[in-house]
Amino acid sequence: MAMQIKGTVGNTPIDLTVTCDEDFQSIVSAILDLCAKQNKNTATAESDTVETESTLANNEVTIAKASSTESSDNDILLLQRALKYIETENQVTNYQLVDFLSGLKVNEQSIKQTIMRLKHHKHICLTTESSEARSNYLVFHWHIRSE
Numbered sequence: 444m445a446m447q448i449k450g451t452v453g454n455t456p457i458d459l460t461v462t463c464d465e466d467f468q469s470i471v472s473a474i475l476d477l478c479a480k481q482n483k484n485t486a487t488a489e490s491d492t493v494e495t496e497s498t499l500a501n502n503e504v505t506i507a508k509a510s511s512t513e514s515s516d517n518d519i520l521l522l523q524r525a526l527k528y529i530e531t532e533n534q535v536t537n538y539q540l541v542d543f544l545s546g547l548k549v550n551e552q553s554i555k556q557t558i559m560r561l562k563h564h565k566h567i568c569l570t571t572e573s574s575e576a577r578s579n580y581l582v583f584h585w586h587i588r589s590e
Contacts, residue, residue, distance in 0.1 A: 521549060521557050522564075529567065530585045536572075537581040 448459040463471065521544065528543050529535055535543070537558065544554045561567050561583060568586040573579045 517549075518553065518556065521547065521553055522560050525557050525561055526564065526566065529561070529583050532585075534582055534584045537583070540583060 446461045446463070448457065448461065450457050524547065525540065525544060528540070532539075540558065540561075541554060544557060562569060562581075566585060566587055568584040570582045570584065571579050572582055
């Protein structure tokens with residue numbers, strides 16, 4: 444397998460051919476399959492309407508009824524909670540958002556995934572701000588875009 448890469452880096456033109464042996468090909472194929480599966484799962488999780496009954500007891504998210512897998516339902520519920528929080532506050536910093544999500548007793552990976560989903564959500568606009576007390580930080584703004 445050979446891969447050709449053409450483009451520029453700055454003003455320098457690049458014309459590169461990379462050849463791969465069978466071991467590397469199988470690794471690349473496995474990675475591409477995993478990425479395709481992950482993209483499909485993410486798109487499905489964010490577009491499906493999941494019927495859940497949720498309660499917030501002792502700052503823990505519990506799911507009483509769900510139509511899909513438990514982990515993806517928890518991810519969807521966490522995204523919904525974060526969206527509701529931003530909508531209620533109208534705008535929040537990334538620090539406030541992390542504090543809010545941490546208060547729900549979820550793991551760090553779920554918090555990072557939720558923030559990444561929020562960065563690309565259709566109802567969220569991002570700005571970067573800075574202050575003397577902190578370095579640059581993100582501000583998540585609730586925004587309904589006119590279509």
